[in-house]
Amino acid sequence: MKIDILSLFPEMFEGVLYSSMLKKAAEKGKVEYNVVNFRDYAEGKHKTVDDYPYGGGAGMVLKPQPVFDAVDEVKKNSSSRSPRVILMCPQGERYTQKKAEELAVEEHLIFICGHYEGYDERIREQLVTDEISIGDFVLTGGELGAMVVVDSIVRLLPDVLGNEASPVLDSFSSGLLEHPQYTRPAEFRGFKVPDILLSGNHRLVDEWRDKESLRRTWERRPDLLEQYSLTERQKSWVNEWEKERDS
Known part of the structure; x- marks a missing residue:
């Protein structure tokens, strides 16, 4: 499985993806991680990724251009014709073990981790295949939620856990x-x-x-x-x- 994660704070993932079971899964060749700072794809001198919302209101909204271009780039290296593009969002589908099992059979997953007040709606409408929320609460950004989802998926990949019965017997399975x-x-x-x-x-x-x-x-x-x-x-x-x- 290939997992791309788009984030403005890629350093947050270093300790999670390269420790414990997630690290072992990568060493076994069961999964490949790639964390992308989508600010690198922003146009202009200042690499701005957010702007004020049309119509006014509090906070800033992520612009579509950097996210669209980052997703286009990671898709170029995909072996899958249709990778799942997952938006971490409090408005999304409540995450469950059933969803983890569904995603665990995919070849390529792309996670988009937002910050600020929200996303330009065109990201949601044109890029995304799934919107996921890990619970009815709001986090500063989508990074922590993405870590939770990635962990729950990777542990289900064949030969990742020492005992093949372990994921079958887990709560919710x-x-x-x-x-x-x-x-x-x-x-x-x-x-x-x-x-x-x-x-x-x-x-x-x-x-x-x-x-x-x-x-x-x-x-x-x-x-x-x-x-x-x-x-x-x-x-x-x-x-x-x-x-x-x-x-």
């Missing part, structure tokens, strides 16, 4: 939150690991994990269950917990 996890020692400061996890009975362990995953989702994120198809057994568990709660 199945539609539910992940079950509780334990490791050695079996008892710590008087607190014990559930006996069933020490039983060696894989069928019972899987059932316990399924039940605890559902319980955690029911307790913490019941909204996720609105779109989740429960089995009859899972429905019986939920009914049991509801009765306990109401009693």
Whole structure:
């Protein structure tokens, strides 16, 4: 996968892209990063990338020319006929694990990280294939959001994680939150690991994990269950917990 990131502050990405799992993915040849300062594409002596909004108002708006020219340039080196161009924007689609899985199969992703009051609307209308928001809050710029999205995508690429089952079992991948996890020692400061996890009975362990995953989702994120198809057994568990709660 090729990932181009357009930003006015490319130095922000150095510690993120070249550390930990993201660095290992690049070393394995699974992904190639390219961070572009789109100010380099601005016309004029002062390399101005923003201007006052037509009609008045607070703040400055990113001009279309530097962004259009930067995207045109990175597309020249693309092996994909139609790279996804992703605008990091608080008005965009709420980011989910499902979206990460969708983007993880693409050959080339181009992220545009804005600053100031916003983008000239022609960037949104003519360049962009996807608009993404990582939550209902506003950041100073799109860089931190892009880092979050890139991390969530790259970890899904084949052979990036040490255990291929890891991304499958993550919270949200199945539609539910992940079950509780334990490791050695079996008892710590008087607190014990559930006996069933020490039983060696894989069928019972899987059932316990399924039940605890559902319980955690029911307790913490019941909204996720609105779109989740429960089995009859899972429905019986939920009914049991509801009765306990109401009693």
